[in-house]
Amino acid sequence: MHGTGVDSGAVDVTKGRQILPANVVPRHYDLTLEPDFEKLTYDGTVIVDLDVAEASTSISINTLELDIHSTKITSGSQTISSSPDVSYNEELQTTTISFDKELPKGSKAHLEIKFTGQLNDKMAGFYRSTYKNKDGSQGILATTQMEPTDARRAFPCFDEPALKAEFTVTLIADKKLTCLSNMDVASETDLTSGTKRAVKFNKSPPMSTYLLAFIVGELNYIETDKFRLPIRVYAPPHQDIEHGRFSLDLAARTLEFYEKTFDSQYPLPKMDMVAIPDFSSGAMENWGLITYRVVDILFDPKTSGASVKQRVAETVQHELAHQWFGNLVTMDFWDGLWLNEGFATWMSWYSCDKFYPEWKVWEGYVTDTLQHALGLDSLRSSHPVEVPVRRADEVNQIFDAISYSKGSCVIRMVSKYLGEDVFMEGIRQYLKKHSYGNTRTDDLWDALSKASGKEVAEIMRIWTKHVGYPVVTVTENESDKTIHVKQNRLLRTADLKPEEDTTLYPVFLGLRTKDGIDEQILLKEREGVFKVPDLDFFKLNANHTNIYRTSYSPARLEKLGEAARDGLLSVEDRSGMVADAAALAASGYQKTSGVLNLLKGFDSETEFVVWDEILTRLSTIQGTWMFEDQRVRDGLESFQRDLASEKAHRYGWEFKDSDSHLEQRFKAMLFGSAGLPGDKTIVQAARDMFARFSQGDKTAIHPNIRASVFSIVLKYGGSKEYDVILDTYRKSNNSDERNTALRVLGRAKDPELIKRTVALTLSGEVRDQDLYMPIAGLRTHPAGVEAVYNWMTENWDELVRRLPPELNMLDSIVSICTSAFSSREDLARIQKFFEGKNTRGFDQTLAQACDAIRAKTAWLERDRDDVYNWVNSYSAKSIKI
Template structure:
């Protein structure tokens, strides 16, 4: 990635202090004190270190021979395994992880073939550990011995571990497949194992499956034969490379596939439901371009002989990077140009890139512990976009990165209940909560910032050295910093520690004073918090890469505001020039300009001297600063006037999102204020929607398609009469069988516009459409629109529908979010979730991030202290430790919205009266 073309301009007298002061180090919340479920196990079951709750180190796995027989009718499985283990310390107990599986027996076979049977088997569901006790001491030795275990389990419906997923077979009958999802700690649901990322081993998997089913695992089969006297087959897979348990995978189901070979001779397949293999072609093409690109970029060959990408109907996450057997939700793998929107086409390309990046970052080199999760996810996110940009340069995804990633990271990290990129994880129950925008989006954003600062060539050199040194091993964040410090000659660890070890990020307040031929620029940093300044402003300090962009060209190299509060420097800036800090918005921070500098900023916006990334970043900064009280909302709206001739997709998406955010906070204000705000948005969106029209034009690019969708959705939400009328017309044609009436790009927008201006009839028509749609991908736009009803009663109907069994568990949070985002039904959505909390908890607690999404979907839309208190009280009485951080973040978001409304209510009302004619 090369995000800016630079030429050197005079940059004189840069004076920045050299001390690094990192304050406000964030300390993660402490979990409840650990107690053993069985006090007799406390001394042997685990090593409970002050910082981590892990298994003892006396025994280490080397190789698993795993044999499983799933029963797809009764939803159970049986299994046995022979694990080659290394006894590092003499012991009479062996402890490993199990969860919701029953162990029948275990014995150790010693080097002389003697079998030592476990005389006692203690399993603790609470601690997720089984302890085998033997009547003789197993002596430490250099050679491995074999641990044999027999066990049974359930193919659960929780989308975790070894679970079942419902599908319709080629005859139209409902059946089930068996599939795995082990990250982060659910391999223990499928077989007893040492379920920690640093305890790597090799695996040989055998699956006994129905003769008419496809069996898949990380490696190709080396044997596939009928089991005599049965309608079963025994499929034996080749041994895997050394890897962590969470990357193991196996699937049994009904599939067909499409296949190709990369230019570096790796086989790639996409497995789809029968009859849909051609819908996997786009993902196949992307993978075949991406795999050799990464091998060259990382200077490391992909070590497996194949990559299989598999469509799974029920899937809590978006995709999972199992080594050589990557699983996906159907909407993130299958593309049909007649029914798939352009936005999902782009998303498919990115997700394929993200998961293939993991084959190196995560699989080949694995984080040492979950504290370093961001090494997996932050890098895969950044490199995923790198691959998309390589294949589709006209999509300009680095401009969109600001919305897709950086904004998400900035939003979450503005909360006092956020967490550092590197957050110490002690207990398995804490892990799910850090699979969030900090690990993914902030992680990717600080990598982008670092790469821009040290240079892309030095960055790649260091990254290659890191991968080479830790191949097939585990690494920590400091290992990466060491490699990048060597390649760049800069103290990367000191710089990046301020971004990874403490939560939050700075806002730089900028002022300028002309001094003859030069301009003295003063920059002062403080921690940005969504709860605002000055009383709640944080005390963190960062090493901040600072640069000046003059008339669209960066002046000189980045300099560091080196952990100091304040810095001043001189720059030669022509008197009529438009300038700003943070070129290409590459830095993970916000910039607040002195009031006197706003006209200069507007000039660079209106004449498009500033790039798309810079114009996008300014909109985001202005509204974020206004929402937290660093500037007024009316000033932000005034800067917005400079965008009247804007024509870029990404900039418009940012404008639309921020005005939507404003409307969402002001949702309960008086009717006159809401009408004026709606009228203002109509004046912004109506002309744009009219200019773009409803139909795809010949030769139209990908970005224009994205902009049309955004414009029509925004105009319809603002109730632009012409847009609402056209949406209704096209919807009725579509309902009556004209599948061409609504382009795939516009279906979600039309469905929500129609229901937002309709009633029971339109609601019933949408529900009936879901029954007619043949694929989950066609149903999803409807599900996301169903909460848009024009009355609270319609919202409640949607909530009832979401839990009726007609909606897959993976999609329920989407439906609830659409209800919670609708001002008409916001109160009812929260009341519904409260009333049915026990049922939601039972259904989604196996994958805690889905449960967390239901909390944010139902509660975060409020904007009053009263509601914040109510949400707090409810969860105080209905404690859910696994999503404690998510709950705190939702409550803090409500309070931040309430403070914004209270602070700027009168000012916005007056501004609307003065600037919007009714």
């Protein structure tokens, strides 16, 4: 299917793609690599077995930052060329090998290339990760990250998802080092040098280059026999390998669950999961050899809290879902990334819910996954779920809340429409039909249509092909008990142009009444009228399983508030209603004072997830008003304290083993939400715990509230507290504790401490993978926002050197350093800085940051006085009380 095909219509989705010529097709790679930890390089040989699809006198192959020493082409017993003409195209990242003698169509050929590569420090390709041994010496681990387009950085290859081939990997390394790859070991041979051995792995099934992985280094492991195949967790020697036990046991249960759920055996002979000290994302689903950031696989219940445990569980289950969805069946090109990531995200929630029903993850889905999707997708600079990708440097930018979160929302929406059992049957058929192959989105819709008998593609294609989502405005007609609904695209900047509002989304209205939920009502037109059994109580988008926001009249919102208090709305309904009301105020549909009143009316709410959304939305208002009049900022802060304090005191901040998972998270959230705005009792409690912690009592602060205690003492303290937290970052052996310390340093507002935080980032003490952490903490106050922006502009060349734009970290830095502003002047300053700079690799992220600033600017211009008046009135009432 390489380089051909159109998308069920006349649009050629391959048009403009920078892809390799289709004259040869790879079938098998024999790859040998020998890393040198002294020189930080590696020598390699790759022999690729090719089918010749068209008569050829040249072969183009992807390479990046590799030194090619020799190439040889043979066909049968005949050498076609041993010294061909070799040229490199930097733009396309290809090496073209030209030769005089023609390879005939239908023949087979072997391409042999000897090369040298760098064990780089960019967390891409075949790279080095470093760590401190217990004796203080430096340890080196050679590992890989190929997705999306960095296999070409590791070895010459045909680096496109559709060009699946089998791989036989051999690693040559010191005998004392562990060698791992996707497959199990076939043989180990001692070399004549005496200190080295060659570890050859069994041949893999057909797979895409981005899923290949190999690791060489000192590693310890633990193993389980609770699955029919061996599963291991590996970590470098400085980590406590026993902290991998939770992930190991979960992996055994999850693989067994997925085999049953998908009716498909996991096809590889083993599963290894490895903690990598330097890692650019959270985890990577390499087939049979999953790599993780340390904090996303190692979990110590004594030193990490409930939210960390949940994140580890979701990450492990996400990556294991990929072993089928992504690895066994793979999208044919990167515009289908959502097929991989959307499904794996949905599947991690689905399996987490089955394993840990007490976590109530579908309730959290509304405040987490759905809101991430709706937040990004309300910007003009968002993109469709299926986004045309042309060049290698565009791919990284779509690993975002659209591909992951909106993608999974689309999956959830269709699963609810079809019913979960029918949906899963469609998934089983899809996996069976396309195993070891490549697919497009329409292949999934076809499988679901066959399983359900419903026309899935017609409805769902609009959701994946078009950017954005609608706001559904509801008006009521008392006389005939009907509601009139109208859809328009929602833009956060509140400046929608008619030509941007032409898509009519198929909206599943999900009407909740006292009779239950009607999932089948579909609005396909601009507007429609629907009967409601009783106008006294109704709500659209029951449980918020669908991708839209609902705009009600103020009177209806008030009635829904009463319905919430009367127990007529689910947790998802209540949190989703808060999210919709707040987002619509930010987009100009309602007044911000109305939202603040709505939040105030939730004082009897008892559920963690709803409170999480209430406090998140209040935080968004505070963030937008960050640079406004101090009196308004103080008023909003005291409102937050008033909202959270009574509950925080009632629930307390002692954590018992008998506390449920959600209870622990709720207590932790309330403690921080009341303490940071200055609840005196909690501030004192935080200081007391911190004092004991400073004197060496490492159990003085419970891990659930570690971040809050650190943040509170920094906000209300000074250099003494700062030094203790910085020292914790430098000396702690616990990754979670170190990360927490690093994240909160930026909360200190003293100008000297701000300077120290900024200086720390590029001092060599902070790993490149963690650069975003200290600067994210600085975004919580005006002086910090300014400092972070100045840091970015002053160190721009160094940041580009450390985090090349074609990889996936510079765009996060750009977003963090720019998007917290909220004025036209700051927007102009940002645009001026990037004027004339090459923004390839982060242009979309920059556009989204600028859009976010425009949205906040417009919101302030509309509601500045509204909020000012509300705060004055609230403060006056508070004083009277």
